[in-house]
Amino acid sequence: MSKLDAILDEARSHLRRLEPHEVHALEDALVVDIRPARNRLAEGEIENSVVVERIVLEWRLDPAGEWRLPGFTADTTVVVVCNEGYSSSLAARDLQRVGLVNATDLVGGFRAWREAGLPVVPGGSEPVV
Known part of the structure; x- marks a missing residue:
């Protein structure tokens, strides 16, 4: 196992990761998209998600x-979304460390959301600065 795999496993051991349909069913969650602009433009976004660049994530949350x-x-409940559910696990762990006890991430990321046939809106939202 690589050092990175161990770090990812450790981060995920503190999360109750959510499947796409579980996130879609949540009513009061804050869904935070940390994907790069080029991915959001090409693939779309989860409706009502908030775009926060990873570099300022902890400060904004x-x-x-x-x-x-x-x-x-x-x-x-804060659900972090990346492309495939890897960097979002590390980000959710960091959000727990700053006090968001219910921070987690989306298993499989945005691509799993889209593959599950859940609603996607055109990308291009400006990140929260």
Whole structure:
């Protein structure tokens, strides 16, 4: 096992990862898309997701931070979405570390969402800065 695989396994051991249909059924979750703009433009986005670039993710989602996005609390279920569900696991672990106890990620990422036939809207949303 590579060191990266071990890091990923450790991160996921703290998450209750969600399948696409589970995320779709959630009513009060904050879905955060961390994919690069080129992927979002080419493949689309999950409706009502919030685009936050990975480089500012912790600052925008720190429940006690002055730079946080409005509309969520430390108890909000936050689901991080990347392309295939790898970097989102690491990001969700980091969000738990800043106090989002219900942070998790989407198993298989956006591509699993799309393959499950769930709704996709055209991409191009501007990231939260």
